[in-house]
Amino acid sequence: MVAPPLPAGTRVAGRYRLLEQLGRGAAADVYRALDEKRDRERALKLLDPSEEDVRATSFRHRFAVRVREVGRDRELGRYYVVMDLVRGRSLEQLVRGAVLSPERVVRLASQLAEALDDIEEPVVVAGDVNTRQHELPFRVLRARAGLTDAAP
Numbered sequence: 001m002v003a004p005p006l007p008a009g010t011r012v013a014g015r016y017r018l019l020e021q022l023g024r025g026a027a028a029d030v031y032r033a034l035d036e037k038r039d040r041e042r043a044l045k046l047l048d049p050s051e052e053d054v055r056a057t058s059f060r061h062r063f064a065v066r067v068r069e070v071g072r073d074r075e076l077g078r079y080y081v082v083m084d085l086v087r088g089r090s091l092e093q094l095v096r097g098a099v100l101s102p103e104r105v106v107r108l109a110s111q112l113a114e115a116l117d118d119i120e121e122p123v124v125v126a127g128d129v130n131t132r133q134h135e136l137p138f139r140v141l142r143a144r145a146g147l148t149d150a151a152p
Helices: 091-095 102-117
Strands: 016-024 028-035 040-047 067-073 078-084
Touching: 016 040
Parallel strands: none
Antiparallel strands: 016 028, 028 040, 040 078, 067 078
């Protein structure tokens, strides 16, 4: 069970100030957060306190969101993952009520497969490949697909 959402203004790891909740999953909440050290907005995934192990990699791919930091906030007693904030529609929003051409489906699936294939040690942390998240961790819908204004 996921812990109750944290209010805007809560600080994580002493440098990330939560601005708003973007999504909620079975084991984590995702927030838009301000990195006060760099004065830059990021996506911050805050795992449920029941999550005891978090592994991340320096994996970088043109169709994947960059993980900037992984750690544990001792005060909150929770692990967190800081990623680049990608604005745009989620895959769920894209396909809900829409009919996608076979070409578009193949292009999106190919981008996802390419990113997943390049992971040397496949590890999914708290459902990172998830069509329901507002800010897709895997940048399947990157700017080349015309759906996001993703910045490097």
